[in-house]
Amino acid sequence: MALQRRQWITGSLLLAVGAARTWAQPADAAAAEAKAPPLPPLGAPWTVPAMDLLDGGRFEPAQADGQLLVLYWWASTCPFCAATTPHLNAFWQRHRQQPGWQLLTLSIDRTREAAQRYLQQRGYAFPCVWVTPQVQRAMPKPKGLPVTLVRGRDGRILMAERGQLFKEDIDAIAQWL
Numbered sequence: 001m002a003l004q005r006r007q008w009i010t011g012s013l014l015l016a017v018g019a020a021r022t023w024a025q026p027a028d029a030a031a032a033e034a035k036a037p038p039l040p041p042l043g044a045p046w047t048v049p050a051m052d053l054l055d056g057g058r059f060e061p062a063q064a065d066g067q068l069l070v071l072y073w074w075a076s077t078c079p080f081c082a083a084t085t086p087h088l089n090a091f092w093q094r095h096r097q098q099p100g101w102q103l104l105t106l107s108i109d110r111t112r113e114a115a116q117r118y119l120q121q122r123g124y125a126f127p128c129v130w131v132t133p134q135v136q137r138a139m140p141k142p143k144g145l146p147v148t149l150v151r152g153r154d155g156r157i158l159m160a161e162r163g164q165l166f167k168e169d170i171d172a173i174a175q176w177l
Contacts, residue, residue, distance in 0.1 A: 015123055015124045022075065023073055026091060029054065030083075030147075032136075033143065036141060036142060036143035036144075037140055037142055037143065038142060038143055039142045039143070039144070039147070039149075039160040039161075039162055040142065040145075040155070040157045040160055041160070042148065042158065042159075042160065043153050043156050043157060044156060044157050045156050045157075046071075046140070046149065046151045046155060046157050047061070047155075048061050048064060048069065048071070048104070048139060048151070049061065049135065049138035051104075051127055051129040051135055052129065053127055053128060054107075054112065054115060054116055054119065054128045054129065054130055055127075055128075058089070059127065059144035060112045060128065063102065064102055064104075066153050067100055067101055067102055067103070067153060068101035068150065068151070068152060068153055068158075068176050068177060069102050069103075069150070069151040069152050070088075070101070070102070070103045070104070070148070070149070070151075070173060071104055071105075071106065071147075071148070071149040071150075071151065072085075072088055072103070072104075072105045072106065072143075072146060072147070072148050072149075073105075073106045073107075073108060073131070073141045073145060073147040073148075074105060074106070074107060074108070074145070074146045075083060075107065075108045075109050075145060075163050076107070076109050076115065076117075077109070078145050079144060080145065080146055080163055080164035081145060083164050084146050084148075084165045084166075084170075085122075085124065085146075086122075087166065087167045087169075087170045087171075088103070088105075088126070088148075088165075088170055089122075089124050089126060089159055089171065090167075091170045091171065091174075092126045095115050095174065095177060096126075100177065101176075101177050102127070103126050103127060103151055104128075104129065105126055105127065105128045105129070106128070106130075106131050106135070106141070107128055107129070107130050108131045108141060108145070109130065110176065111130075112130040115128065115130050116130075123129075124159060132163055141160065142160070142164065144162030144163060145162075146162075146163070146164070146165070147160075147161070147162055148160075148161045148165055148170075149161075150173055152154070152175065152176065158176060159173070164176055
């Protein structure tokens with residue numbers, strides 16, 4: 001009887017996990033991730049389009065001309081993003097007044113409201129774009145999550161990382177400030 005109950009519980013948990021994965025990651029998002037391009041190679045040029053910010057402002061590419069630009073794709077449902085984003089936020093807080101660089105984060109959450117709620121709940125105020133289909137077409141997110149790119153003042157990639165970054169990884173960005 002105990003073995004049957006354990007098997008039933010295990011089976012139920014597996015079904016629940018499968019259902020949660022389906023709910024958390026729509027089929028079109030999984031298909032898009034499968035087709036996502038690889039990380040850009042170091043030294044490759046990287047173009048950034050104009051985008052609307054969640055705070056109502058707008059990012060214009062000319063704003064980043066001749067500046068270091070840190071790009072960070074994230075999602076509120078990503079545990080690796082949840083571990084990385086506080087370090088990125090702390091870095092932004094320490095260096096945001098320093099001229100010559102910008103941070104632009106890109107939420108791939110299902111809805112704009114989910115991204116806004118997540119930022120507000122955690123007290124994050126860094127510049128953020130919600131990735132619309134137009135943004136995705138103009139600047140496709142590389143495969144993985146989170147994704148961190150550092151674009152140099154010359155518009156070329158200096159750093160391209162996929163997955164969780166630690167405090168020392170993010171602090172190393174200061175070498176280019």
